[in-house]
Amino acid sequence: MPPQRFGGTGVTTSFYIGCAVWAYKDWVGNFYPKGSKARDFLGLYCDRFTAVEGNTTFYSLPDAKTVERWAAEMPPTFRFCPKLPKVFSHQGKLGPHREGALQFLESLKPLGSRLGPLFIQLPPSYSPALFSDLREFLTDWPRQAFPLAVEVRHLDWFQDPVASRLNQMLSALGVGRVLLDTRPIYDSIETPADDPQIGSERKKPQVPLQPVVTAPFTLVRYISHPDLAQNQPYFKEWVPRLKQWLDEGTEVYFFAHCPKEEYSPELARYVYHQLQEEGASIPPLQWDLTEAKGGDDQEPPAQLSLF
Numbered sequence: 001m002p003p004q005r006f007g008g009t010g011v012t013t014s015f016y017i018g019c020a021v022w023a024y025k026d027w028v029g030n031f032y033p034k035g036s037k038a039r040d041f042l043g044l045y046c047d048r049f050t051a052v053e054g055n056t057t058f059y060s061l062p063d064a065k066t067v068e069r070w071a072a073e074m075p076p077t078f079r080f081c082p083k084l085p086k087v088f089s090h091q092g093k094l095g096p097h098r099e100g101a102l103q104f105l106e107s108l109k110p111l112g113s114r115l116g117p118l119f120i121q122l123p124p125s126y127s128p129a130l131f132s133d134l135r136e137f138l139t140d141w142p143r144q145a146f147p148l149a150v151e152v153r154h155l156d157w158f159q160d161p162v163a164s165r166l167n168q169m170l171s172a173l174g175v176g177r178v179l180l181d182t183r184p185i186y187d188s189i190e191t192p193a194d195d196p197q198i199g200s201e202r203k204k205p206q207v208p209l210q211p212v213v214t215a216p217f218t219l220v221r222y223i224s225h226p227d228l229a230q231n232q233p234y235f236k237e238w239v240p241r242l243k244q245w246l247d248e249g250t251e252v253y254f255f256a257h258c259p260k261e262e263y264s265p266e267l268a269r270y271v272y273h274q275l276q277e278e279g280a281s282i283p284p285l286q287w288d289l290t291e292a293k294g295g296d297d298q299e300p301p302a303q304l305s306l307f
Contacts, residue, residue, distance in 0.1 A: 014251045015242070015282045016051035016079045016116065017272055019264045020221075023056075031265040042073045048287035049268065051116060053221070053255040054082030058121070061085055061104060071110045079116030081219065081253060082108065090123050093130060094137040105146050116253060117217055119149040119178050124205065127154040128162045138173050149176030149219045158208045170214035179218060181209045184225040184234055185259060204257070211241060217251035224267045226260045231267070235274055243280045 022045035028036045032044050045052065056062070062070075074080060085104060088097040108115055122134075134150070141148055150170065156162055170177050182204045204223050222238065224231050245252055256268035265287075272285045 015246055015254070015275070015280070016252070017254045017256075017268050017285075018045075018049035018051040018053065019261075019268060020053045020055045020255055020257050021261070022052050024261050026262050027265065030262065042070065046074055046078050046286075047290045048265070048285075050077065050286065051079040051081060051253055051255070054080050054118075057104075058083040058086050061087075062107065064107065064110075067107060067110050071112065071114060074111070074114045076113050078114050079253070080111055080114050081116040081255075082118050084118060084120040089120050093133045094120075095133055098137060098140055102142075105142070108146075115146075117147040117149050117176060117219055119151055119176070119219055121151040121178070122153060124153045124155075126152070128156050128166075131162075131165070135169055138169075138175050141175075143174055147174075147176065147215065147217060149178045149215070149217075151178035151180055151221075153205050153207060155207065158210060163210065167212050167214055174215050176215035176217055176219055177210075177212055179209065179211055179220045180204075180207060180223070181220070181234065181238075182206055182223045183209060184231050185223050188225055188230050213245060213250055216249075217253065218245060219253045219255075221255050221257060222267075222271075223257045223259075224263070226258055226263050228267065228270065235271065238271070239274045239278050242275055243278045246280055246282070 023038060023041045024031075025038065027041075028034065031048070032041065036044060070080065084101060088094070088101045088104070091097060094101075105118075126134075138148070138150070152158075152166070157166055167177065169175075185204065186206050220238075220242075222234075242252055242254065254268070254271065256264045256271065258264045258267060269285065269287060272282070275282060
């Protein structure tokens with residue numbers, strides 16, 4: 001499907017890239033220098049990428065001291081994109097949880113400029129039958145102060161006329177649509193043994209990719225295959241698409257996931273380099289600058305180093 005755009009002309013071109021988490025201990029020795037301690041992970045992460053998907057907030061609400069510590073460790077140019085806590089998004093209708101969600105926003109204010117778009121992940125049980133509930137929740141959301149994106153998972157959201165109705169509503173409100181691409185981990189499966197999610201506690205859903213832009217920003221969640229070669233057909237789609245959106249003035253957030261999380265950083269870095277080769281006007285990746293200064297003592301995951 002060719003990329004589509006809904007709504008206005010966008011904002012100043014910006015590209016932010018990263019992973020879903022920063023506190024992954026098995027990154028020590030490859031993404032993080034050997035001997036790195038957990039207390040140093042966030043600072044080290046910020047020395048390498050420009051954004052992180054705040055998956056931690058989905059499972060628990062951070063206290064004030066935690067948010068203040070995050071703010072102190074993140075540079076002003078970094079972007080933290082929190083996932084709305086599941087106590088608000090996974091309890092049926094959204095309306096009854098409006099006040100709690102607004103209180104959550106208040107708790108994030110110490111992040112200041114470091115706070116990027118938030119996103120709400122709706123469970124597969126949240127169907128288009130709840131369209132009015134979603135519209136009311138989004139209408140009441142303080143969208144100018146706290147940009148928001150929506151990720152839908154019930155398959156009926158992807159079928160017309162519902163899909164078009166959803167996109168038009170999001171565009172009218174200036175709310176983004178999360179672009180979840182799980183094709184790399186599903187298209188390659190020919191036998192059960194081929195499933196890269198074998199052993200995963202929380203498997204990603206198999207949903208269609210509909211690359212629409214409904215706000216001045218877009219948020220991409222790319223679920224990669226551990227084998228870099230398996231991702232090449234999708235990178236050939238994504239890299240020109242990302243450059244086009246950047247050229248149009250869209251602010252782009254790209255997050256690399258992998259069932260084997262140790263590969264996520266190198267996959268994100270690979271996409272960044274491909275985008276540079278495509279001619280996108282993006283600055284050098286901070287990770288590359290850190291390495292150039294001799295600030296790393298690490299080796300890339302063996303499988304990725306083959307390509």
